[in-house]
Amino acid sequence: MAPKNPVSAVLIARTAVAWLVTLLIFFPLGWLVLTAFKTGAAGDFGAAAAVLQRLRWTTFVEVQRRSDYLLYAQNLLITSVVSTLARPGHRVSGGLLDGILRSKGGRATC
């Protein structure tokens, strides 16, 4: 008697392709994370050897010492948040102008 839900070759192939695509997409991110926790030499050597080595935080300390991460992060946070908050302001003022023009029988702005 045939099983209720036979696993067809097509399904296996599709699953394999899906996993392959997923790995391709996430490989750079995984490589990045692994390399970030390596020392300079291991990182330079490449990811394959780096995987086996113990993960360390030394590079994070070096990066922080060389360039102030928080200053750059602060700049980015301020610019992205303020620009995000500024946009609805533009839009709301545009929308109000649009509404006023429409109510007065003028031409809509967008």
Place this chain on the structure above:
Amino acid sequence: MWMLSTKMMPAVGALVPVYVLAQTAGLLDTRLALIIVFTLSNLPIMVWMLYSSFRDIPHEILEAARMDGATLWQEFRRVLLPLGIGGVFSTGLLCLVLAWNEAFWSLNLTAAKAGTLAALIASYSSPEGLFWAKLSCASFMAIAPIVVFGWFSQRQLVQGLTFGAVK
């Protein structure tokens, strides 16, 4: 469509005029320059998304508010905004992510003073060679906050992108 078509142009096409404008205004390597550019570069997406979300609000509700004597401002403040706050929030989230990930303008308009994390990452690609560990470390620190933020707000982000998809 006109608003969206402005996003079709490659950013590098506007680099020289924007750079000259920023230089003339004394805004090079300032946060204000980046805020202005980020705001304007993502404005078309915001207009498109908010337009879709506000279009979903039934017209009858607005008519009812007008029948009750609501002014334009009251209509907006008490009817449109409460109903469309989800769309505004989703759009804000997406624009925050886009602004965070913006690298082109950050690299070209800023240096040490107002440099963002993109500038920090780029500084590890020096003529002496690539420092993979440090480069990866800086990249990891740059993407970590926004990945965590995106993970927790993915539902709202997807919702924001699918406004008006189903009528």
